[in-house]
Amino acid sequence: MDYKWLTIVIPALNEQAAIGDTIARCLDARAEIIHSSGLEGVEIIVVSDGSTDGTVEIAQSYDEIQVIVFEKNQGYGAAIKEGWRQGRGDLVGFLDADGTCDPRFFSQLCQTTISEHADVTLGSRLGPDSQMPMIRRTGNRIFAFLLGLLCGRKVTDTASGMRVVRRQALKHLYPLPDGLHFTPAMSARALMNHLRIIEIPMKYEERIGESKLSALWDGFRFLKVIGEGVLCYRPEKIFLAGFTLCVLFILLLAAYPAEFYFQHRRLDEWMIYRFVVCQLVGSFGMMLLLASALTNRMAQLSSRREESVGFWSSIVVSLFSGKSLIFITGLFTLLGMGFLWPGIVEYASTRTITLHWSRLIAGAFTLFTVMQTSIFFILMKVVEIWSYEQTSLKNNRGESASAESFESRSTHYQKRTTSADLSPRIIK
Structure with a gap:
C-alpha cells in the first residue's frame, strides 16, 4: 500500500508548561519524517481535553497545526480518537504532550511500519535510555508479563504513549476506551487479534509538569482492560x-x-x-x-x-x-x-x-x-x-x-x- 500522510495527535490536559515546546519539536521533525519514510506530508492535531489553563491559547498560536477543543474533559483515549477521526493520514499516531517523547522518533516508527508491514508500531519506554520512574517501570513490566502469559505473544511496554497505527487496522482495534487505559487496551486487542505489532526502544525523558496518572487506580484499570481484551478474543x-x-x-x-x-x-x-x-x-x-x-x-x-x-x-x-x-x-x-x-x-x-x-x-x-x-x-x-x-x-x-x-x-x-x-x- 502507498502511504501518503501521517496524522500526529497530541492529547493535552492542562499542559501549558510543555505543549508549546512539544508542538515546536513536532513541526521541526516533519521534514525528517517525510524524507526518511517517503510520505507526502505530516499533519499535527492538538486536542485539548477540557484544559483550564493556557494550553488552548498556546496551541492556537501555531498556524500550521489544527486545534480541537473539548469544553469538558472526555478522556485521553477520546481525545486521540477524535484527532484520528478528523485527520486524513493513512498512518495515524500520537504522542504525549508532556515532553517525554522525541517527535523525531516518528521517522523510525513510520519507516518500520511501512517496511515491515506492521499494523501497530510503538516506542518502548523500557530501554536503556529511559528515565521512567521505578514504580511505573515495575508496573509496566507486570502488565506486559500478564498480557504475554494470557495471549502467548510478548510485548514489553503495554502503555506506550507514542505509536503509529495503520488506519486500516483501526477496524480491528475499535472499540477502544476513552480514558488513560486506551493504550493497554490497544495493545491487548492488537495481540488478541493477531495484528502485527512491532516495538522499537526509544529515549524517554522526565515529564514536564504534574502527571495525570494514578499508579493505584489506573493500574487497576489497566489490569481490567487487559482482562476484558482477553475475555473478548481469547x-x-x-x-x-x-x-x-x-x-x-x-x-x-x-x-x-x-x-x-x-x-x-x-x-x-x-x-x-x-x-x-x-x-x-x-x-x-x-x-x-x-x-x-x-x-x-x-x-x-x-x-x-x-x-x-x-x-x-x-x-x-x-x-x-x-x-x-x-x-x-x-x-x-x-x-x-x-x-x-x-x-x-x-x-x-x-x-x-x-x-x-x-x-x-x-x-x-x-x-x-x-x-x-x-x-x-x-x-x-x-x-x-x-x-x-x-x-x-x-x-x-x-x-x-x-x-x-x-x-x-x-x-x-x-x-x-x-x-x-x-x-x-x-x-x-
Whole structure:
C-alpha cells in the first residue's frame, strides 16, 4: 500500500508548561519524517481535553497545526480518537504532550511500519535510555508479563504513549476506551487479534509538569482492560491459566502422600485432608478446563474472532468435542464405579461399608467429573444450535437480498422495455 500522510495527535490536559515546546519539536521533525519514510506530508492535531489553563491559547498560536477543543474533559483515549477521526493520514499516531517523547522518533516508527508491514508500531519506554520512574517501570513490566502469559505473544511496554497505527487496522482495534487505559487496551486487542505489532526502544525523558496518572487506580484499570481484551478474543486463555495453576497445586499437595504410598503401600489418616483439598481443587480445575473449551466455541461465533487458536487451546477443543468427549465421560464413569463398586457390593450384602476413605474420595471426584462433562455436553449442543441458527439467518438474509436485487433488476428491465415499446418508432 502507498502511504501518503501521517496524522500526529497530541492529547493535552492542562499542559501549558510543555505543549508549546512539544508542538515546536513536532513541526521541526516533519521534514525528517517525510524524507526518511517517503510520505507526502505530516499533519499535527492538538486536542485539548477540557484544559483550564493556557494550553488552548498556546496551541492556537501555531498556524500550521489544527486545534480541537473539548469544553469538558472526555478522556485521553477520546481525545486521540477524535484527532484520528478528523485527520486524513493513512498512518495515524500520537504522542504525549508532556515532553517525554522525541517527535523525531516518528521517522523510525513510520519507516518500520511501512517496511515491515506492521499494523501497530510503538516506542518502548523500557530501554536503556529511559528515565521512567521505578514504580511505573515495575508496573509496566507486570502488565506486559500478564498480557504475554494470557495471549502467548510478548510485548514489553503495554502503555506506550507514542505509536503509529495503520488506519486500516483501526477496524480491528475499535472499540477502544476513552480514558488513560486506551493504550493497554490497544495493545491487548492488537495481540488478541493477531495484528502485527512491532516495538522499537526509544529515549524517554522526565515529564514536564504534574502527571495525570494514578499508579493505584489506573493500574487497576489497566489490569481490567487487559482482562476484558482477553475475555473478548481469547477467553479460553484465562481458564487454561487457571487450570494450569490447579494442576500445579495438586501435584505439590499430593507429592508426599504418593511417595508415602509407594513406599509403605498405605496412607495415614491425616492425609485425608490433602485428599479432600485435592478433590476440591481438581473439580474446580476440571470446571475451568471445560469452560475453556466452551468459551472458545462461543467466541468463534463472533465475527471479530480470528479462527487461529493456540496449541494448547486446540488440544482442549479437540479433546472435549464429539467422540473424544463421549470416551472421556465413559472412562470416568468406569473409574468411578471401579473405585466404589466394592463398597456397593459390601453394603448390599452386609449393610456395612469398610471401604477405605481414599477410594470414596476418588470415586466421588470421578463421578462428579462425569456430571460436569454431561452438563458441558448439553451446553455445547445449545451453542451449536445457536451457531446453526445464526448461519441460517445470515444465509436467508443473503438470499433475500439477492432475490430483492433480482426483482428490482427485473422490474427495472420491464419498465424500460415497456417504455421502449410505447415510444414511437421512426423509420427512415
